[in-house]
Amino acid sequence: MSTLTEELANTDLLWDVPQATLEFLAEHSAPRTLASGEVLLCPELENGHVYLLLTGTLTVHFGTPDSPMIRELAQGSSVGEVSIIDDTRPSAYVIAKETCRVFPIHRHLIHQLLAESNPFARNLLQMLTRWLKSNTQRIVSDRMQIWELTDQVNIDGLTGLYNRRWLDNAFPRLLTQSWKKGQALCVLMVDVDNFKSYNDDNGHLGGDRALMAMGEVLKTTVRPYDFAARYGGEEFLILLPNTSLNEGVAVAERIRHCSESKAVAYANEHSVPGITVSTPLPNITVSIGLALNQSDSVSELIAAADAQLYRAKMDGRNCVRY
Ligand SMILES: Nc1nc2c(ncn2[C@@H]2O[C@H](COP(=O)(O)OP(=O)(O)OP(=O)(O)O)[C@@H](O)[C@H]2O)c(=O)[nH]1
Missing domain, CATH: 2.60.120.10 (Jelly Rolls)
Structure with missing residues (x-):
């Protein structure tokens, strides 16, 4: 060969x-x-x-x-x-x-x-x-890899909720869809109360822990077809498609109640070798403003929810206004 x-x-x-x-x-x-x-x-x-x-x-x-x-x-x-x-x-x-x-x-x-x-x-x-x-x-x-990257660019790193980028894309689409179908779209603007003092008293890391706890509350209280996003800082926007005012108020009350009873765990501390202890931080409360779609304008709907949030703050916080 x-x-x-x-x-x-x-x-x-x-x-x-x-x-x-x-x-x-x-x-x-x-x-x-x-x-x-x-x-x-x-x-x-x-x-x-x-x-x-x-x-x-x-x-x-x-x-x-x-x-x-x-x-x-x-x-x-x-x-x-x-x-x-x-x-x-x-x-x-x-x-x-x-x-x-x-x-x-x-x-x-x-x-x-x-x-x-x-x-x-x-x-x-x-x-x-x-x-x-x-x-x-x-x-x-x-x-x-594309799915993972898409997720990463749309998810807020601290809370695991949708971020502002996602919201800016999805909100106009959802609102237009609801408007065309003649369906109600309920928007909740959720804001942590006195968060500046919370940060001052418990440190910025403590504040971050409270926001993470808020992320968990929102993920577990909204229904699978609702959307929870971090709007910015200590403010969250919840979109409830095909939801009436009464149903929206019930969701908002659930969020408010879960927030005040949710324990905020601080970073783990090692007090005894081999045993990990999580020191709890003070609980937080939230104020919520609620509005229903009256047109297909995102800015109008956000302004309406924001006005109700302002009322909730003025009325002493830890309450829902609509
Ligand atoms: N720890 C932490 N703090 C943040 C973050 N984003 C915004 N903040 C803080 O949130 C605080 C918001 O304070 P304000 O807007 O004055 O409102 P507030 O103290 O919650 O008062 P009310 O809204 O009227 O109840 C500021 O001190 C911000 O620095 C964050 O990602 N982490």
């Missing part, structure tokens, strides 16, 4: 292919040497060959040759088969990472091998299946 046919027999595409076929290929083509950085395939040029990688490493890049590599191909693998099968230009740049030796098999020979050699057809099918699977996995992991 010559060295070249041995090398061919060790590639994924020609594994288990009869010796006579390997010799036939060795007679009809010859290895080509690529210098480091040389482009083997690119979307701008037609491709007429499948290349078996005999030695070295190739890298695959989408978009431009200097974009980050998306895949590395090791000795024994092959490239170009997809553009040969579907008769299109390559979809990516394939570049030699170091000096490489590749063995080109012309399109005509590939079609001939497909028609005549079962092991070759099976190998090709397996390679394409692996390729398809790895692409699917890449799409799934990219999508999960």
Whole structure:
């Protein structure tokens, strides 16, 4: 067996292919040497060959040759088969990472091998299946990353509620939807009472703990189809779609009651080695202003809820006004 046919027999595409076929290929083509950085395939040029990688490493890049590599191909693998099968230009740049030796098999020979050699057809099918699977996995992991990132940009880091950015996008859409359907949209503006003093008495970290407790209260008191967002500082906006005034008042009272009875735990302290103690901070109270949509104007609705919140503050705090 010559060295070249041995090398061919060790590639994924020609594994288990009869010796006579390997010799036939060795007679009809010859290895080509690529210098480091040389482009083997690119979307701008037609491709007429499948290349078996005999030695070295190739890298695959989408978009431009200097974009980050998306895949590395090791000795024994092959490239170009997809553009040969579907008769299109390559979809990516394939570049030699170091000096490489590749063995080109012309399109005509590939079609001939497909028609005549079962092991070759099976190998090709397996390679394409692996390729398809790895692409699917890449799409799934990219999508999960996008979901995570989308979540991160829309969620307030301290409270875990939606943030102002989310609110600015979602509120106009929700309001327009409700307005078009002729449904009520109830808005609660929730503000922690005397929070400046709370911060002064318990420190900024203590204040943060109180806001985290508020986040938990809001997440657990609103219904699954309602939305709770941190509007800014110690102020929260709750959107209750398809909700009447009476139902909204009931939700607001529930939030008010849960807030005053929710324990605010301070950061863990280690008083005894091995035992973790959480010192409680004073509970907080909230004032809530409530308004129903009278138009599809976000600013009008916020102003109406804000006016009711002001009344709640003026009436002594820890109460709901509408
Ligand atoms: N710890 C902490 N404090 C914050 C945060 N955001 C805003 N604050 C503080 O919240 C306080 C809000 O105070 P004010 O707007 O004067 O209102 P208040 O003291 O709650 O008084 P009333 O609303 O009238 O009951 C300010 O001292 C802000 O510094 C935060 O993320 N963490």
